[in-house]
Amino acid sequence: MKNHYCVIMSGGIGSRFWPASRSSYPKQFLDFFGTGRSLIQQTFDRIKKIVPVENIFVVTNQRYNELTLEQLPELKPEQILLEPCRRNTAPCIAYAAHHIHAINPNASMVVAPSDHLILKEDEFLNSLSNGLDFVSKHDVLLTLGIKPNRPETGYGYIQASHQSLDGFTKVKAFTEKPNLELAKVFLESGDFYW
Template identity: 55%
Template structure:
């Protein structure tokens, strides 16, 4: 395996649209959402570990998930778990992890990847990442994997690339915010737009230089800690300084400003598993289009439902169509699939009425 290859797994999110399974104390990346026998973070770690040395994979997460990470990823040592003491979006934690890696290996190239995505063809994923790594080793490029859109999705940001790009890797002209439906249809019609999957590759040298140039105050804040990184003094420095960082995403902080960004249209199937409906799309269905995880079911006049329960629980459904039915200890959710984007709102109502322990 190439000793210069590194990965940063982003595992700090709460995944509130997967409530009640995903809660702030045990988010979706630590659950076996697909019923495969492995949690999403375990699947992501294994996928990267095929071509990135075990010790070169860092897990970026919130302090409260430290024990979950170590429990679910037994190959990972404590010093590979990079803990955020405060929620400050993606730019500060990526800079922090990049400076740690640069200190370990100035020649490193790295991938930043979410820990909760579904990717079936792992060989194609590896090939795409290495294509980007090769470019990043040769030049000061920031690379991203773009997903060919299959429908006008309004829930993703888009990457617009230059139409003249003959190469596999296409020059990015701009990143576009989540569009409305009509705009999304225009993007698809134009043909030079990809979904932004939030999977990035660059050399540590290039990303650190980009922070120096475009986010000098962020760089100055984290740069002061370089002597402490990867030593026993690191924790104290981060505890004292992390919360001072500006709350900003890597997209706004760096990618929208940089002139040397390339995108590779991914050759693998991808799903961000952002909602119960996205999970439903990926699961096998019965002849009535019901998707079932863990439950033993008796179904009558039931069509198009997403049903999940604790393992082996018997669930009887009669007369429901296109519903999300999720049973978890103290919470039972029975909710129309077409209102799945409102689950975040429902979660807040449950918190207000019954308390934070269910959220």
């Protein structure tokens, strides 16, 4: 477990949930479900069950540094990685991966959005643990996907190949936010995941 790390992406400004979410206090810092815990706190609580707290990092921007430390008091300031500018997912992950690799070249890293609702937490954590074990033995990237239940144009799709290794299926292709017609084809094929 000492080589297991997690990056929680928390740079979003929450514009889709306006007016509840505002750029000064975006959705990841809100308690949407009346649990007494914000989305980022729920993500942190979930991840620390399988990753040591000292190996959890949050990538956000300067504007949310204090709010992140306030909501996640178990983290040290050096565990908050401040993006020099917002550039979306890939640069955020690259920035965090570079930082973690400098600390531990043998690290296996989970990347988690700060604002996901996970209903089947035990299954999710089991999948993450299995994934971390797999990538620590194989030099691969791994992504989790869920079977779509409707054609959706707002999500990216992962096409599974028919090749597998130790129970994990290789990815054939990624398609980012297809049009409705293509999303219907993906759903009907049964080969695609979100």
